[in-house]
Amino acid sequence: MQRQPDDVEETPADAWMAARGWTAFPFQREVWRAMTAGRSGLLHATTGSGKTYAVWLGALMRDREHAPAPAGSRVLWITPMRALAADTVRALSLPLSDLAPRWRVSLRTGDTPSAERARQDRRLPEALVTTPESLSLLLTRADARERLTSVHTIIVDEWHELMGNKRGVQVQLALARLRVWNPSLVTWGLSATLGNLEEAMAVLLGHRKGQLVQGRMDKTLVIDTLLPHEPGRFSWAGHLGGQMLAPVVEEVERSGTSLVFTNTRSQAELWYQMLLEARPEWAGIVALHHGSLDKAVREWVELGLKEGRLKAVVATSSLDLGVDFLPVERVLQIGSAKGVARLLQRAGRSGHAPGRPSRVTLVPTHTLELVEAAAARRAAQAGCIEKRESPDKPLDVLVQHLVTVALGGGFVATDLLAEVRSTWAYRTLTDAEWRWALAFVERGGESLQAYPEYHRVQLVEGVYRVADAGIARRHRLQVGTIVSDASMQVKYLGGASLGSVEESFIARLKKGDCFLFAGRLLEFIRVQDMTAYVRRAEKNRGAVPRWGGGKMPLSTEMADAVLELLAAADQGHFLEPELQTARPMLEMQRRVSRLPRPDTLVIERYRSREGQHLYLYPFAGRFVNLGLASLLAWRLARDRPNTFSIAMNDYGFELLSAEPVDLSPVLDGSVFTTDDLLHDVLASLNATELSQRRFREIARVAGLVFSGYPGAPKSMKQLQASSSLFFEVFRKYDAGNLLLVQAEREVLSQELDLRRLTATLERLRLWRREVVELRHPSPMSLPLMVERFREKLSNEKLADRLARILKDAQKGLES
Known part of the structure; x- marks a missing residue:
């Protein structure tokens, strides 16, 4: 004291x-x-x-x-x-x-x-x-x-x-x-x-x-890693999953109350089931928590944590933030946290009181996540926390706010403009953008003037107000900027609610199909009134719902720390216990290819029955690697026509083509130029489709699309059809509509992270480039193959394919 x-x-x-x-x-x-x-x-x-x-x-x-x-x-x-x-x-x-x-x-x-x-x-x-x-x-x-x-x-x-x-x-x-x-x-x-x-x-x-x-406080933070006994020489997402179950069970068993964090809801469902299968006697004291579960279930879990009645809770980011669970002694993170800030946030859920130590144990799901674990600890100890940046003047939020203020007593245009510009996000809002937003809420802009429902505000004696009661009610029903895919309630035939699942997942099910949700194996019966009715299933297998937006990219800070550790390993320095465990895989990568380093771009070429494989490892995160792969494929095929298939992960990407690739633009660095970058990025992708998908969210925030009244929500098909219609109308008759411009800008800044893409290109032009001709897939290229196979193969066929590849690779090593 x-x-x-x-x-x-x-x-x-x-x-x-x-x-x-x-x-x-x-x-x-x-x-x-x-x-x-x-x-x-x-x-x-x-x-x-x-x-x-x-x-x-x-x-x-x-x-x-x-x-x-x-x-x-x-x-x-x-x-x-x-x-x-x-x-x-x-x-x-x-x-x-x-x-x-x-x-x-x-x-x-x-x-x-x-x-x-x-x-x-x-x-x-x-x-x-x-x-x-x-x-x-x-x-x-x-x-x-x-x-x-x-x-x-x-x-x-x-x-x-x-x-x-x-x-x-x-x-x-x-x-x-x-x-x-x-x-x-x-x-x-x-x-x-x-x-x-x-x-x-x-x-x-x-x-x-x-x-x-x-x-600043002297608070003990322990970041350690649960090491696998046999990590292997190869590494792909999930291949250590089953092997890590027993160590996780042991850690939970010897601790008081534990939080087991996963990065996705699907992963949480699977690990909850795995824990119960390993310890059936834990039923009732091990729980599941994520945002799609019914509110009553979530509240029961939260109360159980507070009162110390639960042995462990498998959770997603739904329990990331500062909820005070004093009984929690241990935090386990399944897979990489992908960012230092996220790791520290989750670590803080244990020892959540002054003077108490916080501890987080990382559980790798593939061998390279061992390196990520050591990198995360280094970055956290050095205080390398990711930056956050405010969105730059999103006009859909401004349009919504104009209607909100018009409802809340009305506004004078010049006064509200000064108020809006006092915010950081809109400090550079131009007069033209302001006039467009005002015209959009007043008469629907250039293309919607004939429709009264888009005349949302009216100028009455110098003050803008909302006069129509129906417009006011619809606006209040969908105030906010959280836009997710339409979801369906999941209920038992008897009426008890389990939570909600994305409509797109339910749409793929047939009567009798089974799926895993809310920690239960369920059999799908029917859909009625936007509700999926189910009953307990007796079969042993079932699909797991996939929620959108689950995968998080490796942050720049984490990627840089990983590259530094790989450079140390390349010099024979395996100081951290994680690197010692990953040593067989890292040494095999160095033997058959090269280890990436902070100043070197490793380029691997491999020829198979599928075609010509080209692997590059910029360590830029999955979103940037997607944009980079698409950009390079387009630029490489511009002068020499070729067709590419693309796979990517956080570390690198694969370009698979039927014809050999001329590497000259890669080796001389010209393919990494930032000249005409915006044009080339848009040309390399299906930019219209990406923008249209982003526009669906913008249209709902801006109030163009109404998601329905309580008890009578519109289906995802209806919402998509409505937003697609607006998208096409604006493109044809209102090409200057700033919501279209915003959709394109958000694709570039958020989905492709254009700023980080630009920085990566500039960095790659300065890096040395080393080309390796592979006789068989390297440990770092195999995960990229797996990413591509997963889109085409069932789990059984994928396992057979991987077994053949690994057998061939082993023969190559022995020869």
Whole structure:
């Protein structure tokens, strides 16, 4: 326990903490002083170090400065997740009886019961914990200004989770609105895993100055790896999966409560089943948690974790964020976390209290993930955390916000323009872009003027308002920027709900097909009213639902750390235990080919019955490698026609062609030029299809496509048909429509990561290039073959194919 210095004046917050045997950390007092002085800022501190009470007690002390206290809500706490919101309410309520006995803390999210919402509509609580979507809904009320003017402090929790996406832009716009209503508004963001702190604070505060507080604490963080007994000489995703089950079971068995994280919901379903098959007696004390499960199931799991009743929970990012599960002793990460920030975030779920150590154990699913594990530890210890960047003026979010503000009392165009430009995301918004957005919500732009439903706002005596009640209702029903594939409820024939599965998965099932979901093997019966009805299955096998967006790319920081370790291995240095275990595979790669290094691009060529294989290893992450592979295939075939098949992973990509490839442009570096890059990237891909797919999301955020009323949602086919129609109409009759431009820009910036692609090309031009002629697939090329085979072969055929390849490779080695 820290001793309070004699010259530090005791505050009510100190007294409250002292009554519980706690002593404030210096960073907590720094936040209290800043907040009572009316300063905004960003608090970056270790997970479990006390960030919540740093800003919450500061907000309570700041309220004492407002005498007499204004009526209405005084503090808004914005959180990215509903589960985190409920946990936050419990934490914030704890000091109220001593420090603010008349205060009430309440929760408002999409899960809030109608009775509680009605109570809040009559009178908002002094402190409201809410999500970006629910805050935007509050702004649609005609009396929004009257109800929210009294807010003097806003806390944005887990700012790193919001900053880099459209939900964060939604928060920026809401904050700008509230600052207009209360110019002395104090705003604080909280995070434990951000690499660009000054920029993160600037994004949160717009053009305002802020105070950056870093809570440096001596907190023990242990990052270790569960090593396989026989890693083998070859490596492809999943090939260590079954081998790692027994060690994982042993780790869970010897620990108190464990969180077992996976990167995808499908993987979570499989590992949950594997644990129960290995230990049937764990039924009831091992649980599953991911975002598609029914709310009641998720809440039961969360409560079981808090009370220490569960032995282990297999989870996805649904439990990533700062929910306080004190009983959790161990965190296991199945597969690579792909990023340092994500790894630290998950590690912080154990030892979630000041002074308690945090431990995360990495469980590799293929041999190269052993190298990733060592690289992650190095990067984490060096503080190499990934940066987050705000989206640049997404016009679909702006269009939605214009209708929101028009509903919430209306707006004067010049005033709102200045307000919007005060945000980081729209600081470079041009007059032309503003006029386009205004015209779009007023009359549907150039191509929708004839349709009254797209005349969403009207200018009445100089103020833009929403006059049509139907438009107002539809807008409120789909406020927000979270757009996912249409999903279907999954229910037993008896009516009990299990959760939701993407409609595209259910559409592929026939009656009698079995699938694994919610930890159960289910038999599909029928679809009725957007609900998939099932019953327990008796068969032993079943498909696992595949949810979109599951695969995460290797971050730049992680990739650089991996290359440094491979360079060390190339010099014979195998210092980390992970590298010692991976040594057979790494030495075989060096024997039959080359090991990639930070300054060298390894290029492998191999000829088989399939054709000419070309392998390159830029270590740029799967999204960039996809764009890079497509770009190089297009450029290489431009002067010498050829047809390519493409496979990629985080490390590299394969170009398979019928005709030999002229490597001259690769060897002289000309194929890596960034000249005419935008044109070549768009030409190398089916850019129209990619843009149309991205436009579907933009159309829903912008309010062009309505997803349906409660109890009567539109199907995915209906939504796709509607958005596709708008896409074609705009292309033919409104080519300057800025939503089309945005769709193309998002494809380049998000799906292909054009900025990282450009940097990779510039780096590859400077790298040495080493070409290796392979007699048989190398350990690094085989996983790329597997990626391609998986698209064509069943599991049984894939296993046979791999067995033949490995047998041939072994013969080649022996000869």
